[in-house]
Amino acid sequence: MNKMYYPVVALALGHLVTDMQAGALPIVLPQLKELFSLSYSQLAAIVLLQNIMSSVIQPAFGYLTDRRSLPRFLPLCAALAGAGFAFVGWVSSYTLLLCTVIFISLASATYHPQASKTVNFLSDDTNRTKNMGLFSIGGNAGMAVGSIFMTFLLGLAGGIHNTMYFAVPGLLVFLLMAKAMPDYIRVNKEHEVQQAKKAADGTSEKMSYFALFLILFYIFMRSSIHSGISTYLPLYFMKFRGFEAVFSSSLVSGFLLGGVAGTYVGSILSDRLGARKILLGSITLSIPAIYCITIATTKLFAMASVVIAGFCIIGSFATTIIIAQCMMPNNVGMASGLTIGFSVGLGGFGVTILGVLADKFGLPMVMQLLVWLPIVAAITAIWIPIPKKLQK
Template identity: 35%
Template sequence: MFTDVNQGAVAALLPFLEAHRGISLAAAGALVFASTASSSIIQPLFGVFSDRRPFPALMPLGILAAGTGISLVGVAPGYLSILLCVVLSGMGVAAFHPEAARFANYVSSGSGRARGMSFFSVGGNAGFAIGPAIATPLVVVFGLPGTLFMIIPAALMSAVLFHELPRLKEFRPGGASAAGGRSPAEQDEWGPFVRLTLVVAMRSLVYFGLVSFVSSYYHKVLGTSEAFGNTALTLMLLGGAAGTLVAGPLADRLGRKRVLLASMCLLAPLLFVFSTLGPGAGMVALVLIGASTVGTFAVTTVMGQEYLPGRIGFAAGVTMGFSIGLGGAGAVPLGAIADHFGLHTVVVMLAFLPVVGAVLAYTLPRRARSSSGS
């Protein structure tokens, strides 16, 4: 949560940077892309590093870098320095997640692995959501230099993690090697992992498409106010948080593949039904859509780590970062389609993506080899 607060704050700072530093909309968009690219797309590189040479200190150092970068945005003297601060913050986020996901795997090993990872995932979702709620009042009260206060929660949590590192290291499995935790009986399954990555990419396209256009859809297609559209988006994200807490324990009990496949099968008809509903009923559908979309984020991270037991940092970097970043990049062509054919067309198109995801999910093995949970 303390890490992703910084990523969530980026979008909230853009209007202030536009008003007080005179940056253009295109420049603001470049900042968002820089944040996404540095925090998501390069995560697998940190995962490869942590698999070859585990470095638990990346967790507190990543949080500290994320907080330092975002705290300096408000006092950076020019656009280039602002961009570099955003990149520093994003790289801190990227450095934190693979190593942190490794230890989330260790401390929740056994029959409750997906449940444990769901708590880890909810923390990130919460941080991303409250980032704007923290950054906006600071800038309103203190001006852009108010971003300096963002270093405080990052420094505090970084200190806590540094203090906790010796205890966390005790959770590493006894048979784990220094190069990622592979036991002699475990083998990496690249075929299922690649298909899983494509499932995550399909899901991420749906997620970022909705996050980008739900508010506009309510305003321009359904004729509501902007505030009503933002409320609908908030309810969808809250539904996602609730779905994460439900999907994790269900995956431990019923199997990872079953829960992932069920979410994909539910998502397609829910999206189609949403495209036919009015504002009020559409909110109910959006809550269920959020639960089906966001709810399996933790499940797919666990599945990826089980398919690549010798590269769990890399697996987390791909399932939590790279493939999600691809989904975010997909929002750009979806916006172009919306400009030419309308937002309703985009929503209907999104309904077909989970069908592809469901077919791919169906081809996944019920359980990873040498894994005790499916």
């Protein structure tokens, strides 16, 4: 394996292990509800706490890592996320459960900005977005792997106590990342020296707040579309197309797997074609795919539509991270937190708005609305100023 490729792969695997917890948490909520006799409001509080602590506050941790890089914390954070979830099945009270969720989420919130900026520093202009795509796949795959792994463990003797096995992948990735630690320390130190030199010479690049707003708004729209489709797909096809529950639920898996493929393909094409073509092309191509979802009446057509839609919608994921990092050269960690955590987390609020509209006007209207929302994102993409190093 290429000397500089291994450290990126290790960070991607750390991303996978860290995000496994987010995928596994919804699977154990029914067991936790029964175990502690929780209300639906208490369950919602767990999910909200996890979302706020691991996603929304990521920019704050990114800001801290910009002030002082913490590459040595990377393997520790990934291991602690796994070890923290191992205790979920063993806590004795709801209060301890909330504390455990906070612990896991803080480990995740610390890992993402530092790991993302380190991937940036390990890359050059020929493979920057490709490497970020590989890193992003780790997170997308982690959600799916965590869900599948936890479902498997619940079927074994021991039930919810089997969360303890989540400590194993955390330990393994700790060892993998520890091997690459010299490279992580070196590239972070080199970046700090470069930025200090630019500050002393008065050549530091100034950030455009309007440009940053545009890229974050684009991510918010993309996240709302992606989360909206994944949230309402099963209900739409069960209630309005008459498909059975198992197949309707499998459409979500197809949608997410399409997104995993789209993330990597989009990152490779971004390095070759330029960032704007990926921003505009991916979101524009999603329009006919989403439309096909709304008119699908057969299982084959429905599955093909959701896979293609997932592929197109999320194809710009890595590209938007790199754009924001280039826009904020003095705050690369904060840029990572804003794009990976905060803006994506806001997509949850977008889904809430869509839910209110569905209650008032019906789910078919919301699915039709999702066909039009990419147009807003596409118009935004036209106006986003692309940094010179990402232009082709």
